[in-house]
Amino acid sequence: MARIGKMLAAGLYFVGTTAVSSEVYVTVAPVSELQERVTAEFPASAEPIETSLLSSGISAEILSIRARPGDRVPKGTTVVQLDCRETEFRRDLALQDLKQAEIQLQFSQRQAARIAKLAETNIASEELKDTRATEVQQSRVALNASEVALKEAELQVSRCAVSVPFDAVIVSQLASVGTRVSVGHPILEIVSTAVDIRARVPFDHAVDATQRVEFQSGQQTVVVELVVESGAVDTGTGTRLLRFQPQSAIDPGIPGVLRMRSQTRVLPADFLVERNRQYGIMAAVDGKAEFVERPNATLGQPVRVTDLAPDLLLIREGRFKARHGDTLVIRQ
Template structure:
């Protein structure tokens, strides 16, 4: 059976045309809009616990020094010993001071005797003057002698009081109830004026002294709750005061706290703990744009990049926004400032 030529040619042409036709390119697919998740800042923010160096100190601390030069005769207290207010803690050799007091008292007795004689002579001169047996000049001389005797008696009395006070300085007593922390003086040594003999720390009402950085002063004052941690134990505190002056050496500000319950031993070192009241964002929520770190917030349906001053990579950042601010969490890395939000 013969196939018609024309039909064969048409078939071949059709097959050749089919083989030479190229496949059509697929239609372009629009990029998918990144999924976005927004959350209020109040749900994302952290309130981290902060700390600063602190130590338990006595409310009063006195360095008891000698006021006179004398040999140390008695030291009835030891380091760590508790003493009551007014208790004898150091006695210096008082013999020289006692002799000086005795001389001052003798001089006062002489001055008072001369004053008594001057009084008697003046009274007799006044009586004779009334009878016109005494000249005005002689009466004036008696009055002058009596005034001089009064002045001599006052000076002698002051010398006696000074000698008595010097004798009292040979017996040093505790100005308050406390504990002897240091006692550099030794029995038999010569105490010079101004030399520290022992250090006394008040035993009652201990306080915590914390050294704060200037930028933390306001934050600590507003914290509301504070704790002192030492040896793994935490003690609740209450704020007493914050110094208005800065320590020029450490560039820190001292804050004082009182214990709200039982207190550890005076001299214990530890840390002051408080919790931030300001919101902080975790480091993994920060994004970087134009070399600065911040977050994307939702403002009128658009994403706005909010720069966080002081933020750095890998560290939580302080946020200066209200807790109700909506923060872009999921999809933030693909956003640009001003992008529309679904």
């Protein structure tokens, strides 16, 4: 009998400890207090919209370089001056050829008019009349050719001065004063001061049009606006390109971080628990633990709870231990 009494006592003790173990000590907080906006960060950089090599348009010697690496130069500024004497000589010759063509045309027109009058009285033959008319046409063609040649010579003269085609920063100098450069020889490398912010994000990352996006580099933070989301995905990295326009000035080439803060409020990813192969969150309802399934949740990702009441109490400490139906002891 004594042995049976001890066994009953042990059984009662086991039952008692089991009952106590179903009580889980937890802390809770309402959904409205735990929600936060999602902030995603991606490496980014301020890339110049334009990059150019300023090259020589003629074969000539460099007389002067008026901007050096690091200088900022506005659009239209002459930064390189080439020796233009040979080119100007050719322009002057083209101008003289044009004047000669004008004189020849005037002479041919006078001759043709004189022969035409003589042909009316049969003093000059029709053949001579046609010859003079043809000479007028030939002189007119020669004049047109001379005009084109002069325009080409003037264009060559304009290439003696190398100007920047946009507001730019000089990146590097590729030739020096005194060097004779050929056509197309690069002299200065420049980049535009106008930039866009570029970042590569996972191809399935959803870009919310309402979210606030910032580019941060060091102590500088600039608000940016989405320009384009590339429709092409890099198969090697599984990412797509996003381009943003900064709302304030930023130097080209600066590296930084793109911060995309969503307006949608979510729970931190670590609130997600797994029960019976289902993902969800643990809530406290009338002193009991309740598993609230989140069928669209992904492990490691923030949890959407916009469908839940803001005052619903969620379990904070003890959420991984609590099971559906457990009695909760809520600590402050």
